[in-house]
Amino acid sequence: MPRIALIGAGFIGGVHAANLAAHPDVDFALVHDIDVARTESIAAKHHCRAAAHLAEAFDPAVVDAVLIASSTDAHADHLRLAASAGLPMLCEKPVDLDLARATDVVGYVHERGVTAMVDFNRRFDRDYAELQRVVAAGEVGDVYLIQMTTRGPAMPPLSYVAVSGGQMRDQTVHFFDLARWISGLDPVAVFATGSTLVEPRLAEYGDVDLSAVTLRLPGGALVQIDSARQIGYGYDERIEVLGSTGMVEARRHRRGAVVRYGAGHDVGDGMHAGWFERVAPTYRAALDHFVDALRDGGPVGPDLGEALKAQAVAEAASRSLASGEMERVHYPSPRATPVDV
Amino acid sequence: MPRIALIGAGFIGGVHAANLAAHPDVDFALVHDIDVARTESIAAKHHCRAAAHLAEAFDPAVVDAVLIASSTDAHADHLRLAASAGLPMLCEKPVDLDLARATDVVGYVHERGVTAMVDFNRRFDRDYAELQRVVAAGEVGDVYLIQMTTRGPAMPPLSYVAVSGGQMRDQTVHFFDLARWISGLDPVAVFATGSTLVEPRLAEYGDVDLSAVTLRLPGGALVQIDSARQIGYGYDERIEVLGSTGMVEARRHRRGAVVRYGAGHDVGDGMHAGWFERVAPTYRAALDHFVDALRDGGPVGPDLGEALKAQAVAEAASRSLASGEMERVHYPSPRATPVDV
């Protein structure tokens, strides 16, 4: 049973802590956060060690793997520490908001040959994983068109959005990753157009709150993605993949399966109010996958190289938003190739 | 192209008139109703002959088949006239509310060897027909259990209900027919219990407005039917058939496929407001079937013998409502066997 250290005890750290504690094949050994109170609270609840110093979390004598859920700007440092210690790591996305810095740290980890998985958790959504399996198995023939929708329930605070990298890098990037993963293809060009219909001040940052993106894939297949920062009906995402012989769809999720029938209408449960309710099971499933890979030595899901590619599509999409023209995607080349566990 | 006479120009006669006029393989030749104005109005609209006298409608020199949509108490006479004239007939249900009289007239028609189809139109509902096909093809294995729901939008006038024969004979009888047709089995016993929750005065007639019926089929399979005269959300019917290897369901119909998403709920189109909106296409499909049978000489759908059997189940169910005990079903034997076209 691998001893796993958790770095980060904020909201998402707390989610990971409960999953580590409940997981039948994990010894949740240690937690560390720069906030001592949060660290100790989690340690007490789960009867695990509260590490006062960051170094303890990367000590191979007491841990076998690390789960990096620290703040985004600390990811790069924590990835390097884990790589130096030779510890397999599961890291929240993104590697780093700056693509050049991200490419550097990925090169460093690759050189050390340490297993690293990025928590692109939507790949572990039960439905998206099934969608990918169906497409990869050829059940819809060749991919012709992918339709994606990603819509958040409420505009994040302007202070957050201003440093988020913009809608393409912060929100749509998950679907750039899914489009690549599902199609098995790297987009060659992207057209994006958007508007600031909810928050006009976004325009100061060259950002948008509503956008329509079109990707061209090698061979002529197309992808359409609509992204909205704020909708009035909860949290909504869905994907459909049209192939040469059929179509497969991962439908939007309802909060429940109750229907109330009245005169002239029937009322369903609507969408989840927030993103977390919708995606909570994906964190458990991603952890399952990471633990299985540790045990079996199989490949981890989305590795650091995959994360860079999704980020590269987001860069090109951001350029297209500004230029109003279709832009080519340029993929970075980190120094070495990834190594599986 | 067969020349068809329509007997009856009331509401349902008007429905048949439009279907006869639009049907590509029918010559809508003649209409007759005891109401002269109604007869002439339909004749003018559809450029067909208005028959002043009933006899013209059964004259083999000018018509090849008759569609009997007269009032219920005239059915028996019109069936005999058509049988005497040797004219194939499509007749609205029931044959006669009195089972003994109905058995008599069926015997008469059988002796004449004339094709007669009863317009148990729900068998021609696209979904119920598919359900029957799936079950008959063995796609769910042996039939174990049938669940049926039949719920009307509003209490009919007490004056109507009082002479309707009661909920079993008037409303549930359609589903007794469907249960027989789908399972291919004749129910052996029936338990029914009911209440007067909407219209207490029904109790004076030994009738109910809400009931739960259980049928036992030969071999041990079961049927559950809930029947309601008045519900607050439109018109609702559905069927599911559980078999040894799977299940098949004909889901309730919505008025449309529009969904409106708001905060915490989604609102669909609800059910049809009335029975006619739900079943209108079944009249066209039943006519199609009758016309095909005329042309090809194949068997007509539900014949008069089938109608008697469904009525016999309704008789037993009515007895059970009164006795509070499970009752056996006794099937009548008309004098001769039916002959196909």
Place this chain on the structure above:
Amino acid sequence: MPRIALIGAGFIGGVHAANLAAHPDVDFALVHDIDVARTESIAAKHHCRAAAHLAEAFDPAVVDAVLIASSTDAHADHLRLAASAGLPMLCEKPVDLDLARATDVVGYVHERGVTAMVDFNRRFDRDYAELQRVVAAGEVGDVYLIQMTTRGPAMPPLSYVAVSGGQMRDQTVHFFDLARWISGLDPVAVFATGSTLVEPRLAEYGDVDLSAVTLRLPGGALVQIDSARQIGYGYDERIEVLGSTGMVEARRHRRGAVVRYGAGHDVGDGMHAGWFERVAPTYRAALDHFVDALRDGGPVGPDLGEALKAQAVAEAASRSLASGEMERVHYPSPRATPVDV
């Protein structure tokens, strides 16, 4: 009861004939086609007059309105004849494949002040009409984004596609019209990109069989449309409209409501095999609307000016497919303004 003449007795003419015959408030008076046998067959079936000469169909002494279902290249002439005779007309789309010629004839009809409705039948789809009503009533707030899907079951013959005007003018144009109608806005710019994945020879005509279109509406709202000439799973179209406070969706139609449950899967009825099964009721509903407008003197649905605008969007989309850039839409100005009945 208005006497209506039908011009054209091909496939779609036959559909109109049955609808005219069944319609309770129409006197289906006359039919004309250049093919005499087809004319006489329809006349015999529906007991109406077979007009040997085109002029009879436009004679105000015997008809009150005309339904033009002739071949596309005859539309312009027949529209002029009806306008000259002062007869209200319901005409199949398009007015003319050439936008300049179309603009001319629309000017001519407008000058005569005669009522003319174009049979953009999808506006009379029950669900799309409800979608438009919901949006127009403000039930989803301001329109932010419209997502549309239009996918045909099979590649039309190359001979047809070659003269169809291309995917934008022939297929997507219906959705340009719907986007305008639902949003109440005229698109200002369009980006289109496409591929020839099914029929490579289309490239010779500058045409595509798969495309992704993005429209920008005044104020910044967006429209995404995916169009496919051939899919492997039947006929598929759907629309969703995201607004500032909610979303409304017209879902894809199934052939029926039967579900078969087996181990690990449930099997629904799938889509309609062809376009006609899906849209058949829209022809009846469009005719209803035209007849109501004749009787009440209200406005007809999509008039000739609307048809020109949808066509103008298709022109710009076709240019974008070729240029790879976003193109502005230029709307034509026919000589006069339309007049309602």
Place this chain on the structure above:
Amino acid sequence: MPRIALIGAGFIGGVHAANLAAHPDVDFALVHDIDVARTESIAAKHHCRAAAHLAEAFDPAVVDAVLIASSTDAHADHLRLAASAGLPMLCEKPVDLDLARATDVVGYVHERGVTAMVDFNRRFDRDYAELQRVVAAGEVGDVYLIQMTTRGPAMPPLSYVAVSGGQMRDQTVHFFDLARWISGLDPVAVFATGSTLVEPRLAEYGDVDLSAVTLRLPGGALVQIDSARQIGYGYDERIEVLGSTGMVEARRHRRGAVVRYGAGHDVGDGMHAGWFERVAPTYRAALDHFVDALRDGGPVGPDLGEALKAQAVAEAASRSLASGEMERVHYPSPRATPVDV
């Protein structure tokens, strides 16, 4: 944070252990099972105490509440021990298969005035809880009819079924409880009929594997329940409640929301393969409720008295299966009334 002891480390004990460990407001303090190895395995994984002796688990010095997940025949003893120690308890159902013994122990617990909740976990199903809320809020008016379906994926081993108390006491009892809870009414009479279609040897035990149950509620409302031990399409349960003004339905659950569209059909994800996948979240939700009640002193969900009432309906239903007649329900009276925390 209450210290909770877990009694029982079998399959369902393991489920409770993971839930106790992940729960943010619980100190999972101690585990005991008669199997030492299982006890120690759970203790090691969750860093909690392994109690070698049963008495430790009921020691108020080290625990604040107990979760009883031992084998059915030990429930009564463990309930008495917890009551003696004054420890609030959450106990798996049933109290005891023998209604008289169950009534006795409930009387004992009531006399001690200790909080006791029975884990009728389906009440904590998100959808059933919403159904109950909707009905209790009067959103469908007065209850007229409840339709329930409970169908298991596979025949349990004959050895189990033989001692299970039969289909009514073992399987349908959950829905007797739900029917009471949702309607707020105690059934007055029950009719049940069943068959042995899957396992003929059940007849030796007077048991069935398929049944149709009808309950009459005070005032005339009805309940229909179909129960099947083995179906070929996974695990299936659903409920609908027809009221005087509307209807509310908790639909059957699919494994996921993926749909695959092919020619003439669409394939969904089907039902869960087993009961546990379907109901897993209900154990977490029941624990949440118990922990909230401990903290707030509010009423616990289904108490021991409720468990007795559901069992009494099952007794009457079992009698009806044998007699073929409608049977009245006789409710037991334990010695004292329950006391909330």
